[in-house]
Each structure stands twice: as C-alpha cells, then as structure tokens.
C-alpha cells in the first residue's frame with residue numbers, strides 16, 4: 001500500500017506540474033476565445049497542447065479538477081434565447097410495466113441490459129471530429145432546444161473524445177439530491193425554489209447564460225448510443241453492452257447498468273432495488289433493453305412504443321389513511337407549502353404521517369378536507385405522497401392569513417401552477433429562516449438552538465440582529481421564566497453560544513446569508529482571501545474589488561455581494577457581529593506556506609484528490625474534523641467509492657465492508673489514517 005503512495009507522490013509530481021501549466025494556458029486561451037472573442041493562439045497550437053494534456057492524463061490516470069478535458073472550463077457564453085433544433089433520430093418513449101415477473105418472458109430468450117431510468121432532462125449530444133458539436137434537449141422527441149453553450153460545462157460531457165467520426169449519444173442531465181438541496185438553499189431569496197432535482201436540472205440545462213449553468217453541478221449520464229460510424233472500433237457494434245463500454249472508454253459518464261439474461265433479470269432488478277434508497281441521483285425506475293441492436297430494431301414498434309426496450313416502475317404500495325389537516329409551512333422566501341397531515345400508517349417498513357402536496361393547485365385538486373380518506377404511497381419507495389383521495393369530505397382549506405404572522409397571503413400563478421405566499425415583508429417566517437440558517441451546523445454551529453426557540457426570542461424582541469444572540473444575558477431573567485425554558489436550558493444555550501464565537505471565516509460568511517453564498521462558495525472565497533480573511537474581505541469590499549475573479553464565483557455572486565454590502569443595515573449587522581467573534585482563517589499557516597499563490601492550497605500533496613472515509617478514526621475526534629482537514633488542503637471527500645475515488649481511508653484495511661470490497665474491485669488504494677497523514681506530510 002505505502003509503495004503505491006510513494007509512486008503517486010514521486011514520479012507523477014513533474015507530470016502533474018506540467019498538467020497544471022497546460023490547464024492554465026488552455027483555459028486562458030479558451031476564455032479569451034469564448035468570452036472576449038479574442039484569439040491568443042492558433043487552433044493548431046491549442047490542439048497540440050490539448051493533446052499533450054490528454055496524453056498526460058491518460059498516462060497518470062489523473063484528471064485535475066479544472067482540466068478543460070473534464071468539461072469544466074473557462075469558456076462561458078450567453079445566448080438571448082434557445083434556438084430550436086430538429087433531431088436527426090427522433091426519440092421515442094418506452095412502454096412501461098410494473099410487473100417484474102413479466103421481464104424474463106419479455107426478453108424472450110435474448111440477452112439484455114438493465115439500467116437506471118434517471119429522472120432528469122434528456123439531452124442529445126452530437127460529436128464530429130472528436131469535438132462536441134451540438135447538444136439539444138429531447139423536446140417533443142422530434143424538435144428540441146440547442147443547449148450546447150451549457151452542455152460543455154456539465155459533468156459527463158467530454159469536450160473532446162478520441163473517436164474522430166460522427167457520434168450521437170443520448171444522455172440524461174441529472175442533479176444529485178445533495179447538490180439539489182445546496183443549490184436550492186443558495187438561490188437568491190427573490191427566486192422561487194425548485195421542487196425536485198429534475199426541475200432544477202432541467203432549468204439549469206436551459207439557462208441562457210452558461211456562466212450561471214456552470215456553477216450548478218449537473219451530470220449528463222449517457223444511456224443510449226444513437227449513432228456511431230463503422231470505424232468507431234466498438235468491440236461488438238451490435239451489442240448494447242459493448243456500446244456502453246465503448247462510450248465509457250471515450251470519456252462519457254455512462255448510466256449504471258448490468259448485462260442480464262432471462263434467468264438473471266429479476267435478481268439484477270432486486271439488486272437495483274436494494275441500492276435505491278441510498279441513490280445519489282433521482283431515478284424513475286429501470287430500463288431494460290435488448291442487447292442485440294439489429295434484432296431489437298427488427299421488432300419495430302407498437303404504435304408509439306419501440307419494442308426493443310421497456311421501462312420498469314416499482315409498484316408503489318398504497319395504504320389508506322384519513323386526513324387530519326393541511327399544514328401550510330412557511331419558508332424563508334415567504335412561500336407557504338401545503339403539507340398533508342394524516343393518521344400515521346406503515347408503508348414499506350416506516351411510519352408515515354405527513355406528505356408534501358407541493359402547491360395550491362395540487363392541494364385543491366385533491367380536496368383534502370379533514371376526515372377525507374386518502375391513499376398514501378412512497379414514490380420510488382422513498383418520498384411519501386398522496387396518490388388520490390378515495391372519499392373527500394370537502395375542499396382543501398387555503399388560508400388567507402399567514403399561519404406565522406397573520407398577515408395577508410396571496411396566490412401567485414406561474415405556468416398554470418398556483419402557489420401561496422405571505423405578503424408581509426417582515427414576516428417572522430422570513431426572519432426566523434434567516435436565523436435558522438445563521439445557527440446551522442455549516443454556519444455558526446450553535447448547538448441546540450431550535451427554530452421554535454428562535455421564534456420565541458424573535459417574537460419577544462430579544463433578538464433582532466445577529467449580534468443580539470451574543471448579548472442574550474440582558475434578557476436572562478425573562479428567558480429563564482419562559483415556558484419550557486429553565487435555568488439549565490439557558491446555561492446550555494449560553495455555553496453553546498460561547499463555543500460558537502470561535503468560528504472559521506467561511507462559516508461566518510455562510511452564516512451572513514448573502515444570496516448564492518453557501519458553505520462551498522464561502523470556502524472558495526475564504527481560501528482565496530487566505531490569512532486574515534475577515535480583514536481582507538472588508539478591505540476588498542471597501543475597495544469594491546471584483547470577486548468574480550475568484551475561481552467558481554462569477555458575476556452573479558459578485559453582484560450579490562455588493563447588493564448585500566450596499567445595504568447599510570446588513571453590512572453593519574455583519575461588522576457588529578464580527579466584533580463579538582473570534583474569527584479564524586480557513587487556511588492554516590502550514591497549508592498556506594506550501595501552497596502556491598493561486599487559490600492558496602493548490603500544491604498540497606492531496607490537492608485535487610478525492611477521498612472516501614469509512615470506519616472509526618484514531619487521530620481525529622470525528623469524521624467532520626478529518627473532512628475539514630482534507631478540504632483545507634484542497635482535497636475532496638465523497639460519500640461513496642467510485643472510479644473517481646483516489647483513496648479510501650479505513651483504519652481496518654482488511655475489513656470486509658462494502659466500501660472496502662468496492663475499492664478493491666475498482667483498484668482504489670485503501671489507506672490507514674497513519675498512511676494518510678504521511679501522505680499529507682504529517683503537518684497536522
């Protein structure tokens with residue numbers, strides 16, 4: 001194990017340095033070309049350097065994060081509207097079944113491929129001469145919209161591929177659940193939140209400004225090779241399985257799939273079923289296609305469905321319950337979300353008593369009067385939903401007064417969908433939301449300060465501005481007499497607040513609630529600022545420095561920063577708060593000394609490497625500490641082992657855990673904490 005590490009650290013160093021250099025030159029050239037409309041080198045020169053980089057990446061097996069080959073680059077482009085584009089090969093949709101036992105018979109003695117049916121937006125990618133030429137949304141199957149300007153920034157879309165002929169690939173543009181939560185959270189307060197990852201992925205794919213799109217993590221997973229020339233070199237061009245292997249070798253991210261036969265298909269389906277609850281990406285069932293493409297095509301289609309494939313959807317177990325009420329839960333934006341509250345029922349092993357009903361239109365259509373009999377199910381075995389109302393006792397009650405502030409509400413309509421909002425700009429729900437965000441773990445991390453307590457404090461006028469939380473002793477005598485809040489709770493809260501005074505600058509910046517600046521963006525800015533981050537930040541603000549120069553920040557966030565800073569109330573609230581705190585820099589002195597100028601941490605031995613952590617730890621108190629240690633040094637931490645993982649950290653190197661097995665299968669080195677520390681130069 002340690003030999004492998006020595007190799008990675010030793011011989012690849014100079015190659016990595018050259019790769020960094022090439023990436024810098026290529027990205028600058030692409031930026032000049034795409035954004036400034038300026039050619040700083042000939043196409044020939046660009047291609048020569050690009051090829052050198054590709055060769056180095058292949059040789060070392062490392063693709064650095066900002067490599068232009070990894071499709072995240074500097075070339076941003078904005079279009080005034082999306083142009084329509086006709087598909088050369090129309091996309092059909094598949095017939096569906098919920099009957100797993102029908103699948104062996106459906107295969108009819110043939111081999112097949114079983115894969116996820118990802119829930120996003122289908123994009124058709126066309127390559128010519130090894131370059132991405134066009135990306136078009138599926139649209140109605142015949143005509144879609146040209147989204148090439150954005151597609152080049154998405155994961156899974158190589159800008160260049162080894163194959164030089166014509167290639168057409170269908171892929172699903174999807175967003176991970178965790179990325180969805182984050183992006184949604186960081187959206188400016190003025191923007192409506194997205195309901196699910198599919199809506200957000202779809203909106204992102206269709207953005208007019210690719211700079212904005214590039215800031216949102218969308219991955220395109222290839223699921224169908226539509227066309228490749230005879231010279232593509234696919235080991236068996238007629239086999240769907242072989243086509244997938246070939247696509248992966250060309251640099252595409254291919255949807256998770258497995259070859260099946262009539263004997264194994266149900267077993268394979270059950271394996272997918274087991275993975276379903278832990279899936280990072282949203283899915284909408286599975287797809288089974290025949291491996292033999294020519295045979296599949298010869299079957300033709302039934303009306304509108306082709307016969308070579310079928311979609312499988314899980315049979316959702318529905319359980320009857322009785323409505324108690326519809327709650328309208330307020331969010332930071334003033335949006336009031338209807339939640340159906342019903343008598344608790346057991347579905348797929350868990351007790352369920354609440355389900356979101358999304359918006360006014362759906363809530364009304366379901367007629368959810370108290371006592372109504374409803375059928376409840378878990379969509380994709382995960383999210384509780386109301387399937388239908390079996391017997392309604394009356395209309396769904398839509399309040400005309402905000403349940404939080406009692407102010408008036410209004411219904412907003414957008415594309416036929418009605419949503420309910422609180423009209424009151426000073427609604428405590430909006431206020432409470434600001435504070436809930438402020439005390440959250442990734443922000444000020446004030447333990448045990450619940451939303452209910454915050455609400456009480458705000459209603460009572462104890463807390464108006466952030467710094468007030470650190471001056472609560474003024475109200476001590478009143479607080480300890482509050483219902484359910486004795487001396488002990490007060491002391492605990494006080495202790496938690498005292499602990500939270502020591503805070504990393506990135507966490508403080510996240511806590512400030514500047515639209516678009518969440519945990520990750522705050523870290524990015526903090527690393528850029530380096531030592532004395534708070535003072536530097538305030539200086540740069542006063543000089544009106546351009547933050548869009550910071551990697552990953554961009555013009556929108558820069559505008560948000562100044563919209564925030566120009567609001568005297570907000571800025572003074574921030575400085576007043578800072579005076580109460582002990583702000584520490586994200587970048588430790590050690591990391592900074594061995595870092596390079598750009599970004600501060602670029603040259604640490606683990607920069608750009610992806611780690612997965614499993615099992616107990618010895619040197620670190622908890623996993624969060626190790627995660628922070630890695631991230632401070634420019635590394636990344638992921639939750640599951642994949643081909644993109646560089647190291648699995650596990651003190652029990654020989655354990656038979658699932659992560660260890662997967663790491664071994666993929667050839668990912670498993671290292672102990674000690675080996676990891678050696679790798680970092682043990683500067684803990």
Ligand SMILES: [Zn+2]
Pocket residue numbers: 402403404405406407422423424427428429
């Ligand atoms: Zn309100």
